[in-house]
Amino acid sequence: MKEYVVGIDIGGTFTKFGFVDRDGKIFEEGSSPSDKFDKIEDYLANLFKDIKEREKNLEAPCKVIGVGIGAPNGNFYRGTIENAPNLNWKGIIPLAEMVNKYYDVPVRLTNDANAAALGEKVYGGAQGIDNFIMITLGTGLGSGIIVNGDLVYGHDGFAGELGHTNVEVDGRQCGCGNKGCLETYVSAPGIKRTVFELLAHDSRGSNLVKYSFDEMDSELIYNEAKKDDPVALKAFEITGKILGRKLADSVAHTSPKAIFLFGGLAKSGDYILKPTKKYLEEFVMGPFKGKVDVKPSQLMDRNVAVLGSSSLIWKDVK
Amino acid sequence: MKEYVVGIDIGGTFTKFGFVDRDGKIFEEGSSPSDKFDKIEDYLANLFKDIKEREKNLEAPCKVIGVGIGAPNGNFYRGTIENAPNLNWKGIIPLAEMVNKYYDVPVRLTNDANAAALGEKVYGGAQGIDNFIMITLGTGLGSGIIVNGDLVYGHDGFAGELGHTNVEVDGRQCGCGNKGCLETYVSAPGIKRTVFELLAHDSRGSNLVKYSFDEMDSELIYNEAKKDDPVALKAFEITGKILGRKLADSVAHTSPKAIFLFGGLAKSGDYILKPTKKYLEEFVMGPFKGKVDVKPSQLMDRNVAVLGSSSLIWKDVK
Numbered sequence: 001m002k003e004y005v006v007g008i009d010i011g012g013t014f015t016k017f018g019f020v021d022r023d024g025k026i027f028e029e030g031s032s033p034s035d036k037f038d039k040i041e042d043y044l045a046n047l048f049k050d051i052k053e054r055e056k057n058l059e060a061p062c063k064v065i066g067v068g069i070g071a072p073n074g075n076f077y078r079g080t081i082e083n084a085p086n087l088n089w090k091g092i093i094p095l096a097e098m099v100n101k102y103y104d105v106p107v108r109l110t111n112d113a114n115a116a117a118l119g120e121k122v123y124g125g126a127q128g129i130d131n132f133i134m135i136t137l138g139t140g141l142g143s144g145i146i147v148n149g150d151l152v153y154g155h156d157g158f159a160g161e162l163g164h165t166n167v168e169v170d171g172r173q174c175g176c177g178n179k180g181c182l183e184t185y186v187s188a189p190g191i192k193r194t195v196f197e198l199l200a201h202d203s204r205g206s207n208l209v210k211y212s213f214d215e216m217d218s219e220l221i222y223n224e225a226k227k228d229d230p231v232a233l234k235a236f237e238i239t240g241k242i243l244g245r246k247l248a249d250s251v252a253h254t255s256p257k258a259i260f261l262f263g264g265l266a267k268s269g270d271y272i273l274k275p276t277k278k279y280l281e282e283f284v285m286g287p288f289k290g291k292v293d294v295k296p297s298q299l300m301d302r303n304v305a306v307l308g309s310s311s312l313i314w315k316d317v318k
Numbered sequence: 319m320k321e322y323v324v325g326i327d328i329g330g331t332f333t334k335f336g337f338v339d340r341d342g343k344i345f346e347e348g349s350s351p352s353d354k355f356d357k358i359e360d361y362l363a364n365l366f367k368d369i370k371e372r373e374k375n376l377e378a379p380c381k382v383i384g385v386g387i388g389a390p391n392g393n394f395y396r397g398t399i400e401n402a403p404n405l406n407w408k409g410i411i412p413l414a415e416m417v418n419k420y421y422d423v424p425v426r427l428t429n430d431a432n433a434a435a436l437g438e439k440v441y442g443g444a445q446g447i448d449n450f451i452m453i454t455l456g457t458g459l460g461s462g463i464i465v466n467g468d469l470v471y472g473h474d475g476f477a478g479e480l481g482h483t484n485v486e487v488d489g490r491q492c493g494c495g496n497k498g499c500l501e502t503y504v505s506a507p508g509i510k511r512t513v514f515e516l517l518a519h520d521s522r523g524s525n526l527v528k529y530s531f532d533e534m535d536s537e538l539i540y541n542e543a544k545k546d547d548p549v550a551l552k553a554f555e556i557t558g559k560i561l562g563r564k565l566a567d568s569v570a571h572t573s574p575k576a577i578f579l580f581g582g583l584a585k586s587g588d589y590i591l592k593p594t595k596k597y598l599e600e601f602v603m604g605p606f607k608g609k610v611d612v613k614p615s616q617l618m619d620r621n622v623a624v625l626g627s628s629s630l631i632w633k634d635v636k
Contacts, residue, residue: 073605082605131473145571147470154465154573155449156609164603165567176603249483253463253571255472285482285494287391287400291474 002062006051006103007310009112009303010034010071012086016303017051019058020310022317024123026303028054040089040098048102066313067099067107070115070305075157076312079109085175108312112136112305114151114160116297117144119308120260122315125298132258133250134297135162135243137265137272140175141183141190147254162250163187167242186243188218188264194235195221206231222268236268240275247276248283251292262297262304269296320380324369324421325628327430327621328352328389330404334621335369337376338628340635342441344621346372358407358416366420384631385417385425388433388623393475394630397427403493426630430454430623432469432478434615435462437626438578440633443616450576451568452615453480453561455583455590458493459501459508465572480568481505485560504561506536506582512553513539524549540586554586558593565594566601569610580615580622587614 004019004027015034018026032050037043055064073084079096081087096107110118117134120126126134130149136142141163145152152159163183164176171180172193184190195208195216203209207224208216208231224232247259259280265272277294284292299307322337322345333352336344350368355361373382391402397414399405414425428436435452438444444452448467454460459481463470470477481501482494489498490511502508513526513534521527525542526534526549542550565577577598583590595612602610617625 129473131477147465147472148468150466152465152572155447155575156573156605158605159449159571159573161570161603161605165570166563166601169563178601178603181603245484245487249567250571252479252483253477253568254470255474255477257473283484283496285479285496285499287474287476287479 002059003065004058004062005310005313006064006067007306007308008047008067008069009115009305009309010069010081010087011112012072015047016306017047018303018306019055019064020307020314022314024307026306028057029303029306030054035088038088040093043089044098044102052102064103064105065317066105067103068115068309068312068314069095069099069107069109070112070309071095071109072112074109074111074114076108076110076114076151076153077157079107081109106313109309110151110153110312111142111160113142114144115308115312116142116262116304117146117151117308118311118315119299119304120262120297121146122311123299123307124304125260125295126258129257131254132256132260133162133247133254134260134262135247135266137187137261137263139188141187145250145254146256152254162246165246165249167246182242182246186239186246186265191218191221191235191239191265192216194238195231198231198234198238203231205229208232218265218268222271225268225271233271236271237275239265240272241279243272244276244279244281245283247280247294248285251280251284251288255288256292258293258295260295260297262300266296267300320377321383322376322380323628323631324382324385325624325626326365326385326387327433327623327627328387328399328405329430330390333365334624335365336621336624337373337382338625338632340632342625344624346375347621347624348372353406356406358411361407362416362420370420382421382423383635384423385421386433386627386630386632387413387417387425387427388430388627389413389427390430392427392429392432394426394428394432394469394471395475397425399427424631427627428469428471428630429460429478431460432462433626433630434460434580434622435464435469435626436629436633437617437622438580438615439464440629441617441625442622443578443613444576447575449572450574450578451480451565451572452578452580453565453584455505455579455581457506459505463572464574470572480564483564483567485564500560500564504557504564504583509536509539509553509557509583510534512556513549516549516552516556521549523547526550536583536586540589543586543589551589554589555593557583558590559597561590562594562597562599563601565598565612566603569598569602569606573606574610576611576613578613578615580618584614585618
């Protein structure tokens with residue numbers, strides 16, 4: 001009988017899901033709204049109605065052996081979502097337990113960046129690598145740290161929050177309440193903020209003067225960089241410098257063999273990779289120089305969060 | 319038959335050793351010079367002559383079941399000392415293999431701060447704690463990171479070098495060759511450098527104006543702080559602020575339950591602990607606030623490095 005894991009990726013607006021087989025092939029992918037329900041019970045009822053509907057299309061005979069979930073502020077130890085700022089449901093949600101009403105199989109959850117790290121390990125470029133770091137660059141900067149082949153969860157289940165390490169005392173205001181967090185510099189909104197700082201300083205020769213703060217995004221900055229826009233190029237250089245310097249700190253912590261970059265900003269290729277590598281090498285301590293690969297995720301165009309979430313189950317079965 | 323592990327702590331000037339029993343009691347402690355021998359073979363011959371001499375004093379019948387070694391740039395995976403700047407023997411020394419000529423038992427080695435972390439775990443305040451960080455404050459800043467009950471060695475055996483994370487771009491010159499490393503601010507020489515910066519800015523009311531750079535040390539600064547010397551007090555505040563900010567970054571990496579401070583500077587008690595805790599709480603991300611204990615090592619007055627080195631063997635036997 002063919003076995004599947006339901007991989008679920010809970011985002012602020014949509015929840016994506018799919019049936020993932022042992023080889024990392026995704027079947028019957030789908031999507032369901034996250035933000036339309038004030039009550040978690042209603043959200044889950046709707047989500048699992050959609051999932052069960054899709055399950056009918058799988059070739060019989062088949063069996064769901066587990067559910068893996070990536071969610072903002074997902075806590076692996078407790079199977080809970082805890083005080084997630086981007087979701088409607090406040091406080092501590094006992095999600096794993098609630099999902100068991102729909103599928104009476106093992107349910108595991110963790111945060112989305114941790115899930116991506118597992119996805120890279122089980123199906124992507126980190127196969128066979130036991131010490132690495134995954135960085136997801138989107139509206140924030142997420143991270144998953146793998147040590148000795150396992151995710152680092154820390155004593156409370158919330159380890160791996162490199163987006164909230166400090167770049168500058170009294171630096172940029174972060175959504176988390178602190179100031180100067182890495183993700184306020186290195187993320188899609190972060191590079192936009194850097195463009196605005198640069199324009200304030202010297203806007204000569206830049207096409208980026210045409211856009212409001214609301215209009216501008218990282219893709220637009222990337223497109224201008226490709227046309228050699230001086231401000232766009234400098235913004236990438238600064239973003240990579242900050243990321244490289246902070247990743248040098250991370251290397252001093254766990255000495256990874258590789259660091260994978262995933263997400264929108266990582267798709268800018270060498271514009272972000274080159275300065276990141278250059279400044280990582282500059283700031284990292286001697287014994288680590290020349291040892292750490294910084295490279296794009298190999299799952300860039302696949303549904304890494306659904307895949308990675310399913311790995312929460314598959315990694316122990318494989 | 320009573321069993322012992324030979325615990326060895328290799329320092330730049332002296333090598334300390336002792337026979338450690340299962341309960342962490344040290345017998346026949348001794349010390350042997352490190353810096354008098356140009357050839358590693360001669361150093362080891364002399365050291366093990368001293369150790370074997372002491373062994374005769376142990377109550378018979380007894381047995382040495384392993385040798386644990388803490389050494390600068392000690393590599394756990396390879397059993398080597400690699401390019402240690404403070405030792406006479408350059409390049410890569412296959413130490414574990416060489417020690418086997420004297421004791422044909424398992425030999426393990428790691429760096430001194432990792433050994434201290436293990437000592438805290440097996441015999442000190444970290445008993446029963448599976449996620450913590452050990453910081454050793456001396457002429458440098460060493461660190462050992464414990465995740466899921468084990469030391470983090472990383473892919474190359476050199477993980478846990480928090481002393482060489484970056485505090486400031488183009489900051490103070492570090493012995494490692496880089497600039498702005500944490501240990502240039504937070505260590506015995508680091509706080510002295512901060513005193514000199516402060517005196518340059520405003521020396522009014524300070525007794526520290528009487529000492530040359532060579533004469534001043536962290537104990538002297540501590541003694542003046544106890545007499546409310548304004549520069550000494552401010553130097554501790556700044557040192558703790560930098561340490562607290564960088565430890566907040568470390569918490570975001572591995573989410574430890576506790577951070578232990580060990581060594582000369584840590585003996586200054588609240589002068590260093592209070593600002594460290596205060597600024598760790600200020601800079602750490604919301605979900606970690608109020609969760610991390612920062613406290614002095616419980617092995618402060620014991621030979622933690624000899625104890626910790628012996629733990630490399632005992633932890634797998636106990």
